[in-house]
Amino acid sequence: QPLALFALFFTRKVTMASSSSIPATTVREIRVAQRAGRPAAVLAIGTANPPHCVPQDDYPDYLTDLKPTFAKLCGMTGIGRRFFHHTDELLATHSDLSLDAWLDVVATAAPELAASAAANAITEWGRPAGDITHLVVSTNAGSHAPGTDVRLVSLLGLRHAVLRTVLQLNGCASGCAALxxxxxxxxxxxxxxxxxxCVELTVTAFRAPHEADTFDTLIPQGLFGDGAGAVIVGADPDVHERPLFEMVSASQYVIPDTEHMLTMQLGSGGIGGTIATGLPRLAAGIVERCLLDAFGNHLAVVGGVVEWNNLFWAVHPGSSAMLDHIVGALHLAPGKLDASRTVLREYGNMLGATVIFVLDEVRRQREDPEGERAAADEDWGVMMGFGPGFTVETMLLHAAT
Structure with a gap:
């Protein structure tokens, strides 16, 4: 009987040991099974803006001090109008401009604006919102937890097991980083x-100018507007999905010793920071190197030595000066950055959401039967964004249609 008990105990130990150890080959098989068979692709795009629109020529009236300087700055941006959540009525009811008051406004308004853009993307996608498995939210506006990501679950009817990630204070590069x-x-x-x-509200950065202001510190007041962009990304599309752009490769490059050139911080007065006037020239000087790094081993795929004019372009339009310097640095033909210029003119710089608007405009131009047809022949393209650091985000795209 003791021998029988020992045999039973030994058998159980062996069985437990074998069942708790997974052979390495099985782990590799699981890993292969987890991976998609094709590259990720943009499956749908949606955008949204608040209803309050302010012509750029009228905007200096909001900031009466330093008005001549500010009016000159606004005229240099290439912006025709901007959209804002804050109105004259809202500013009147929050005349103290306290940070707590503005953060409360953002906590309510940001999820609603993001939900509008996301609902547009989901409608275009054509599948139920419950099929979303992951949620990535990017914003430079608020600072709440739980925040916009949690609120979107209920506003959109997402599954409660959706996997959420939030990116904050990544500046204008946040849209590219989220993608x-x-x-x-x-x-x-x-x-x-x-x-x-990606949702951006500038109410936390809205303020009156003061004597200590410089041209650099006033630049954000003349550039930024409110908006939200949403994209649905997936690999191995089913028969009901229509891929727009395959996301071939992505890279991020931080230019050394440029931390002071573009800054953002949340302080007692709200979101603040500086944009150095030399930033467009700096970006243009490094853009080709960033592109070559992003292309890497894919250069052979797109034809060896890259002719930049043979690509389509979705560049974050930080300002018209930024776009002009990039055109000069890469010797781009007139019109290559038309999508970026159109978005800048019609909406201003909406920080991270802007590149999604540009990507949507690129798609619109490619599909427009009445527009230029040259773009439709360009299978390969580039998406670029710029942010604090100074950071350059680059993604190589391939038109899927």
Whole structure:
């Protein structure tokens, strides 16, 4: 009987040991099964803006001090109008401009604006919101937890098990950063459908000028507007999905010793920071190197030595000066950055959401039967964004249609 008990005990130990150890080959098989079979792709795009629109020529009237200087700055931006959540009535009811008051406004308004853009993307996508598996939210406006990501779950009817990630204070590069993350999530989780929602409200940065202001510190007041962009990203599209752009590769480059050139911080007076006037020239001087790094081993795929004019372009339009310097640095033909210029003129700089508007405009120009047809022949393209650091985000795109 003791021998029988020992045999039973030994058998159980062996069985437990074998069942708790997974062979390495099985782990590799699981890893392969987790990965998608094709690159991630943009499956749908949606945008939204608040209803309050201010012509750029009228905007200096909001900031009466230093008005001549500020009016000159606004005239240099290439912006025709901007949209804002804050109105004259809202400013009157929050005349103290306290940070707590503005953050409360953002906590309510940002999820609603993001939901509008996301609903537009989901409608275009054509599948139920419950099929979204991952949610990536990017914003430079608020600072609440739980925040916009949690609120979007209920506003959009997402599954409560959706995997959420939030990016904050990544500046104008945040849209590209969020899409880069979505690419990784989609390609490493078979069947994943990632909703990217970038929402920006400038009410936390709105302030009157003061004597200590310089041209650099006034630049944000003349550039930024409110908006939200949403993108659905997935790999291995089904028969009901229509891929727009395949996301081939992505890179991020930080230019050394440029931390002072573009800054953002949340302080007692709200979101503040500086944009150095030399930033467009700095970006133009490094843009070709960033592009070559992003293309890397893919250069052979797009024809060896790259002729930049053979690509389509979705560049974050920080300002008209930024676009002009990039055109000069890459010797781009007139009209190559028309999508960026159109968005800048019609909406201003909406920080991270802007590049999604540009991507949507690129798609619109390519599909417009009445417009220029040359763009439709360009299969390869580039998406670029710029942010604090000074950081350059680059993604190589391939038109899927």
């Amino acid at each position: 880069r993350l979505a690419k990784v999530l989609a390609e490493n989780n078979r069947g994943a459908r990632v909703l990217v929602a």
